[in-house]
Structures are given as C-alpha cells and as structure tokens.
Amino acid sequence: MNALQQHYDQYTAEDRHVWQLLFERQLQALPGRAAPEFMEGLARIGFTADRIPDFRQTNQVLRRLTGWELVAVPGIVDDAVFFGLLAARKFPATTWLRKLSELDYLEEPDMFHDVFGHVPLLTNLSFCRFLHQLGHIGTLHASDAGAAELLARLYWFTVEFGLIRDAGSGAARIYGAGILSSAGETRYSLGPEPTRQPFDIAQVLDTAFRKDVFQTTYFVLDSFEQLLPTLPAVQRQLRQAACLTESAD
Numbered sequence: 001m002n003a004l005q006q007h008y009d010q011y012t013a014e015d016r017h018v019w020q021l022l023f024e025r026q027l028q029a030l031p032g033r034a035a036p037e038f039m040e041g042l043a044r045i046g047f048t049a050d051r052i053p054d055f056r057q058t059n060q061v062l063r064r065l066t067g068w069e070l071v072a073v074p075g076i077v078d079d080a081v082f083f084g085l086l087a088a089r090k091f092p093a094t095t096w097l098r099k100l101s102e103l104d105y106l107e108e109p110d111m112f113h114d115v116f117g118h119v120p121l122l123t124n125l126s127f128c129r130f131l132h133q134l135g136h137i138g139t140l141h142a143s144d145a146g147a148a149e150l151l152a153r154l155y156w157f158t159v160e161f162g163l164i165r166d167a168g169s170g171a172a173r174i175y176g177a178g179i180l181s182s183a184g185e186t187r188y189s190l191g192p193e194p195t196r197q198p199f200d201i202a203q204v205l206d207t208a209f210r211k212d213v214f215q216t217t218y219f220v221l222d223s224f225e226q227l228l229p230t231l232p233a234v235q236r237q238l239r240q241a242a243c244l245t246e247s248a249d
Contacts, residue, residue, distance in 0.1 A: 004072040006055045006095045015097045016052060022103065022112045022181075023049040029186045035164050035175040037127070037224065041120030053115050055093070062119070066128045070119070075108055079142040079151070086135025091122060104184060117177030118159070127175075130227040131159070137235055146241030150205050154234060157204045157219050163189065163196060164221040172196055172220050188214050196220050201230040205237055 027049070030039065045061055047053055059069040071085055073092040085092050093114035098106050106113075121127045134155070141147040160178040165171070172190060179185045188194065197203065199219040207217060221227065 004074060004095070006072050008052075008054050011052055011097075014100060018097050018100060018103070019052045019112065020049045021100075023047070023116065025183050026116065026180065026186070029183055030174070030180065033174055033186055033190055034180060035173040036166065037124050037164075038120050038175055038180060041123040044123045045120055047116065047120075052097070052111075053119075055095075058115075058119060062122055065123045066125055068122045068128055070115070079138065079148060083135045083138025083142055083151075086131050087139050088135070089128070089132055091118060091131075093118070104182075109181075113177060113181040117181035121175060121177075124224065126224040127227070130224070130231075133228060133231050137231060137238070141235070141238045144238060144241070147238045150234070150238055150241060153205055153207060153209065154201075156209050157207065158221075158227065161189075161209075161215050161218060162199075162221060163218045164224065167223070172218075175221075175224075185214050189218055194218055198222075199226060201233050205234070 044065065045053075045058060055070045055072060062068045062070070066089075068089045068091060070093045071090045072095050075094060077085075077092055082092060091114075094109065094111050096110055097112060098110045122131075134151075138151050142151065156178075158176070160176045162174075162176040163172045163179075164175050166173045174180055174186065174189060179189050194215060195217045197217060197219055199221045204219055209215065
C-alpha cells in the first residue's frame with residue numbers, strides 16, 4: 001500500500017467547525033457513559049475541540065505510550081491490508097471529515113470516527129495487545145473460506161460496538177468506536193431498547209449484524225483483559241469454518 005499523508009494545512013474552516021461541533025457534542029454525552037479507560041485515553045492523547053488532531057503529534061504520543069501509530073488511508077481498506085497494519089501496530093485512519101450536512105450519519109467512517117473514536121484506546125496496553133494479536137490472526141486467516149465474516153463479527157462487536165462493565169458501579173459503559181463517535185447510539189446503546197449480553201465468544205461469532213441501523217444486541221466485557229484469551233477459540237473456529245467449506249466443495 002502506498003503511503004498517504006495527512007495534509008494538515010488543507011483543512012478548511014468547515015472542517016475545523018465540524019470537528020469542534022462533534023467533539024463538544026460527544027464530550028457532553030460521554031461522561032458517565034464511556035468506559036473510564038476511554039476517557040483517560042482521551043486526556044492522555046490530548047485531543048481538544050479547537051484543533052483537528054495532527055497525526056504526527058498523535059503518533060509521538062502513541063509510540064511513547066504503547067508503540068502504536070496512525071497510518072493515513074483513503075477509506076476502507078481490504079482485509080489483508082487492514083490486518084497487516086494491525087499486526088504491525090499501525091491503525092488505519094482516514095484524514096477527511098464529514099460535511100455539516102452529514103453530522104449524524106455517514107456510510108463510510110470519517111476522521112472523527114477513526115481518530116476520536118479509536119485513538120484514545122490505543123493508549124491502553126491491554127486493548128492494544130488484543131488488536132495486535134487480532135491483526136496476526138487476520139493476516140493468517142483472512143483469505144480462508146468463511147473467515148471474513150467471523151473476523152468481521154469479532155471486530156464489530158468489540159472494537160466498533162463493544163460495551164464493558166464499570167469496575168466500580170457494575171454498569172455497562174461504552175468502548176466501541178462506532179458508538180463513541182455517534183451521538184444517537186451513545187444514548188441508545190445504554191437505554192432500554194437494545195439487548196445487552198455478557199461477552200461470550202461463541203455467541204459473538206454466531207451473531208450477524210447490520211451496518212445501517214443501531215444495533216439490537218451489544219456484548220458486555222468484564223474487563224479488557226478478557227479479550228486476548230478469546231483469540232485461540234477464534235482461531236479454532238476459523239480453521240473449522242475453512243475445513244467445512246473445503247469439504248463441501
């Protein structure tokens with residue numbers, strides 16, 4: 001993949017306004033709803049409402065804290081590239097921001113989702129270990145028959161739409177970037193409508209999802225340390241899926 005750059009001096013007044021609006025809106029909504037680890041990471045990474053993050057500065061902080069860094073990409077990348085980046089402790093992020101007319105819904109993730117939603121947890125070592133190993137597994141199995149859907153479900157119900165139990169109160173809190181970057185789903189995910197289930201890897205891998213609606217089911221971790229030990233079971237399921245597909249052929 002050719003290396004892209006964040007052209008920081010090309011952000012417009014509208015871009016800066018959009019970042020500020022989204023940042024301030026989420027900063028009002030997230031206290032008491034977001035996982036403490038996310039809020040701590042947001043403070044550690046130093047994001048503010050009045051300044052679009054500069055990848056060069058963000059990467060200096062990430063490398064020092066966890067050894068990770070952001071890599072600019074034009075949009076959604078294919079599975080092989082995506083998992084290869086995670087395996088190299090690099091997180092792909094777009095550099096463009098949505099328009100004022102698109103504050104509440106986008107078909108593809110923009111920089112606010114990729115950077116505000118994901119980067120604060122890249123300061124958390126337990127979460128980063130999971131992402132790193134997931135990258136290795138994805139690199140090994142992404143081309144296997146049946147693997148893409150299983151890997152997508154795992155990523156979707158953890159990194160994008162995961163909940164975690166607060167150690168103090170026992171209440172569910174948000175850590176998934178797809179929720180953290182959405183004003184509507186931030187409130188909906190912890191409200192009375194959706195189902196919230198204890199995290200179980202077999203159920204996660206057996207649960208389909210839709211991208212165009214709020215989720216009907218969320219899985220709730222007890223802690224981020226719960227993630228890494230699930231990966232051997234994921235690998236077994238990936239191998240079984242590949243074998244079943246081969247035998248059917």
